Amino acid sequence: MSTFVQEETWGQSEMAELQFMRLKETVNRVYQNVPFYRHAFESEGITSDDVRSLADLQRLPFTKKHHLRDNYPFDLIATPMDEVVRIHGSSGTSGKPTVVAYTKKDIEHWSDIVARAIYMAGGRRGDLLHNAYGYGLFTGGLGLHHGSERLGCATIPMSGGNTARQITLIQDFKPRVISATPSYLMNIGETMKEMGMDPTESSLKYAILGAEPWSEEMRAAIEALFDLKAMDIYGLSEVMGPGIAMECVDCQDGLHIAEDHFIVEVIDPETLLPVPDGDDGELVFTSLTKEALPIIRYRTGDIASITREPCRCGRTTTKMSRVKGRIDDMLIIRGVNVFPSEIERYILQMDELVCHYQIHLHKKGVMDLAELHVEVCESFFDALPDKDLTHPIAEDLVKRIQRTLKMQALVSMDVFLKKPNSIPRSEGKAKRIVDHRSPTLSVSK
Ligand SMILES: [Zn+2]
The missing domain is CATH 3.30.300.30 (ANL, C-terminal domain)
Structure with a gap:
């Protein structure tokens, strides 16, 4: 991968055509294989044949987090279990975790999407990438990891915690790219200063930061602390994991959504109706290529807005604003x-x-x-x-x-x-x- 992928510069009609074809496949897949979706569609009086255009997506029912919990652990899986090669989950603040699953092809797509995201943020083949996202059931660590390898970066699977060791390896290995939560990267930088080091002299040039809401002011503070460029990455395990959207280093103004793999909607969380582009609302995603756990109109609980204006970087994909917060927060x-x-x-x-x-x-x-x-x-x-x-x-x-x-x-x-x-x-x-x-x-x- 030496430049950005073709789909990122497509015109809207070209993208819509691909999205509709993939939406159709996804709807058929869940209707045939997942009793939860079949019942949910039928209770709205809809079958998979009723999806005849992209606009028909809005006739389909929403999926919410409790639906994943209700179907714990594997009842939403649309493939035979022997095609599943990976399970992730989130701990959740109340009770049972939500469980998500991936086929081999899902992992390949996810790796491609994250590779694209890292490239968008300035990472290149041959770079060292220090991954300080937690490894485990959480999708952050392994999600970044596979994307980084896919792009051809030398990937350091550091995981979170053990800050002194993180700093030693940053000093010794000299990575050009780091991925972490913004609050943790701040912690690393401040600890470096306490240890008498100057973070601006570190090798880090690009930071891929996410998994918690953060502000423009926090970006400015991190960029000044390390003298690097900090970009926002978005994702959630229920939809796939990190990489669903990524900010480009060229503009640092909104996150490009991987629209060949996901359809975004923004709704008013009260009325559930779409809000105009530019207005804040709840982000809703439908997956287009996932096999093991396709998801229809997932209500993320994240508040943001979208714009379809083309970006200075040359990409034409819809951009979302940084997440302002979660409805729950x-x-x-x-x-x-x-x-x-x-x-x-x-x-x-x-x-x-x-x-x-x-x-x-x-x-x-x-x-x-x-x-x-x-x-x-x-x-x-x-x-x-x-x-x-x-x-x-x-x-x-x-x-x-x-x-x-x-x-x-x-x-x-x-x-x-x-x-x-x-x-x-x-x-x-x-x-x-x-x-x-x-x-x-x-x-x-
Ligand atoms: Zn851009």
């Missing part, structure tokens, strides 16, 4: 809806603060209360008389943060300043929300 604080990633943006606009924060949720009577715990930077802390975070200078800062959140995000929150290095660091997905409202419910994202 949306906080309702005194009647105002807000995503943690929005709060992150405002934190990172203040020089006295660093990107380590947690939002603690409490219940007071019938009211939900939110507290922001955020670390101050070393220089602010060191300059504080007696390093006292209740000093009037610190109190002024608290008031400024509260004012900013009130003015810009319209939320009222109690704010607690924390000393440097007091909030737990991420070795994978950052834990941004700590929920004290119910002892059994702890949201970890």
Whole structure:
């Protein structure tokens, strides 16, 4: 693979033709082989023959996460089990994991899609790629791994955690590309500084970051920390894994969707009707080439928008915006809806603060209360008389943060300043929300 693939520059009608052909195959496959889909279609009065155009996709019922759980572990698989060569799953915050499966051909397609994504982000054959995504049931590690090998990169299967060792190998092997969650790459960079190294002198030039929502301000902070280009990758195991969409290094403005393998829709999560291009809504994906676990109109719970404008990089595929947050993560604080990633943006606009924060949720009577715990930077802390975070200078800062959140995000929150290095660091997905409202419910994202 020496350049981007042909399908990425197709015109819309050419792409629509391919999508319809593949949608038809997918619909037939699930209708014939998966009782769940057959029943779901029939309860809408539809058979596979009723899909006569791409627009007919909208007549098909949605698939939701609980459908995967209800059919645990293997009841949604559309092929004989002896054609399945890989199983992945996600732990899920409540009870049973969701299980997904792949045939040999599925793995080949996925590898191609991720290879394309890495290429889009600046990776090239012959590069060293340090993969700090977790290996295991989670699709991140192995998904990036196979794509990286497919592109012809020397792939370092580092997995998450053991930060000191990650740093040693980055220093010794000199990888040009790294893949990780944004919060973990931040952690690696800050640890390098604590160890007396200068991350801007590392060999890293391109970072492929995803698996948690992050902000433009976080991108700017990571790019400055390492002197590299950071690109957003999107995916979820229920649809395939990482690589469903990827930002190009040329623009860093929206993620190109692999439309020859997936159809995207954006819907209003309340009315379930499509929203216009450019408007935020819930992302819905239909797989077009998957054999073991084809998925029809999967409601991702992720909020984003799409654009069909061609990109400066030359690709013509539909682009999605970065994910603003998950519907499940949306906080309702005194009647105002807000995503943690929005709060992150405002934190990172203040020089006295660093990107380590947690939002603690409490219940007071019938009211939900939110507290922001955020670390101050070393220089602010060191300059504080007696390093006292209740000093009037610190109190002024608290008031400024509260004012900013009130003015810009319209939320009222109690704010607690924390000393440097007091909030737990991420070795994978950052834990941004700590929920004290119910002892059994702890949201970890
Ligand atoms: Zn582009």
